């Protein structure tokens with residue numbers, strides 16, 4: 793049987809995959825306490841970071857630029873969520889939006905407006921990757937990130 797030629801991953805999709813990994817780690821570390829616990833943004837359940845993920849207000853498929861960052865990797869558009877809310881409830885976008893609005897008036901609207909804008913270029917994504925790599929080395933929660941590397945950290949929604 794003839795082997796199918798492996799489709800080569802584009803540079804862009806490789807960059808996105810690297811950013812996804814770093815971003816999920818960064819967001820979870822950002823909101824965690826020293827024990828590695830954080831609160832789900834939408835249901836407020838506390839859990840260990842290994843059972844939480846990075847949830848997006850505007851879906852993570854959105855790579856449009858918002859204040860110098862693709863929405864998918866923007867702090868204003870990302871919070872910690874439990875899998876129940878993120879996967880089971882599809883992100884509970886209305887609750888997410890309500891809380892964002894409470895934090896900063898008009899923020900959900902600004903994010904939705906950004907979706908109409910231009911998608912990040914590969915160069916912009918490269919710049920983001922570089923920024924995220926720097927974040928990883930400066931975050932004080934590095935210790936648990938190291939730990940997480942070992943156990944199934946593939947869930948990076």
Ligand SMILES: [Zn+2]
Pocket residue numbers: 832833834835836837873874875876877878
């Ligand atoms: Zn939740």
